[in-house]
Every structure is written in structure tokens, then in C-alpha cells.
Amino acid sequence: MRIVFAGLLLLSATVLSQDANVLRRYRNFIARHVGQVSRDRCDHEMGRRRLTKSSDSNLCRDTNTFIGDSAGRINLICGGAGAPYGGNFTRSLQPFPITICNLKNENARQPHCQYRGRADTRYLVIQCEQGYPVHFERDIV
Template sequence: MRIPLACLLLLSATVLSQDANPGYIKFINQHINGQMRADRCDHVIRTRQITKTDSNECKETNTFIRATTNLVKPVCGLAGEPYGQLTKSLRPFDIVVCTLKSQGRYPNCQYRGQARTRKIAFRCENGLPVHYDRDIVYFEN
């Protein structure tokens, strides 16, 4: 089966433009880390330069999802369900919640990390996660 070059180029451009979405790229930087550990909050937040929006103040809380983008992205589709204006995962994810210990300025932020298993809720745009909103306690049946 032969795929015309124009179709192949169009498909490639579509995939690349999705992944070039600035909100999605920021979401990945701030919230995706498959190897995250609770004792690595300070280092990862400093390395990724995560701060309050448009400032050099330490972010109060930042949550890392211990998964790949290939597992998180489908929550904006069949692996998620409406949750008010957000989308909620159908299944729980392992996460690390980093909470600021004391007020400070980047890069001198110190966090306390806590590992949890929760469903997650975020805002999706064009089928991609762009804003992490919260984790949701779930109870198995």
C-alpha cells in the first residue's frame, strides 16, 4: 500500500503541531515524571524551573504524575470522563505531591513530597492536557 507523500507530510505536521502546543509542553514539564520520588521534589522543581506563573516565587504545590505522556494523554479522550469543566481519569495514577515548606524565592524553594495513588483531573484543549487541576481520592469497590 502506497501513501501519497502529501498525506504523509500532512499527518506528520499534525502530530508535530499537537506536540508543539505550548500549554501541553508546559504541562509535561510541570507534571509528567515517570521516575519521580517523594524525596526529589526540591531537585526536580529547581531543575525544571517551576515557579508560580509569571514570577520567581516558589509554587505552593506541584504534582508530578508518575507515568508517560502516552498514558496521560488518553485521559483527554477515552481514558477520561467529564468532571465539571475538567476531565477526570477513569483509573488512578501514582503521583507525587510536592508541598512548599516555607515561603521563598526560586531557586531556594524547599518542598515536602508525598507519594499517593489518585485519580487526576485536568483541563484539556484540542485533545491534550494543558492544566493540572487536582487529584481525587477514590475508593475501590
């Protein structure tokens, strides 16, 4: 009986840990990609969100895509508003407004990052876990 209980306790801890990891990745996705950003505000928004090449670097991120819609609407892609796309990804069934910010000054470091923004409307390809978007893969026409 004790072994069964210990096993259930361990399994519960593992599930909770996995859930916490998915929620952390979801919050990171939201912080990195969700929000209305005009193409002439890329410098400001990339700096405000502290988006760099990696979490332990101050090198400017080469590119970032902002999705100009609500997190709730984007979440729907992981349900009925999305379709399987390639291996692990889901494609939105509807296009979304996006702003793509591309670095102009290669190898720059924060706070000297300068971006060129481009606005468009595209379908999204994202990775979903447990019904949440956790990774932006790309946009498609």
C-alpha cells in the same frame, strides 16, 4: 472570489494559531507535571524544571503535582480513558501514581525553595483541548 480566498486564508491562520497555542499549553503541562519524581527529590525536581509561582517571578511555587506515568498514557484521559467532570474538565477512569510537592519555607525564592513530598495514587482531573491535556486541576481519591 478574492474575498472568499482572503477569508479562507484568515480562517486558516486563525486555526493554525489556535493549534500552536494548544501545543504550547500541552508542552507546558508535560514540563510541569509529567515524570516519575520520588517524594525526597522534590527540591531538586522543582528547581531543575524552574517551577515558580509565575513565569516572571522567582518566588517558590507553593505546590506542584507530578504524575508518575508516560505522557502517552496521560493523553488517553482526553479520549476514551477519561470521563467528563464538572464544567470543562475530564477525570481519569484509572488512578495514577503522583508525587505532591508542598513548599516548606513560605515566601522563599529560588534557589532556596524547600519542599515536602508525598507520594500517592489518585484519579486525575485535567483540562483537555483538541485531545491534549493542557491543565492539571486536581487529584481525587
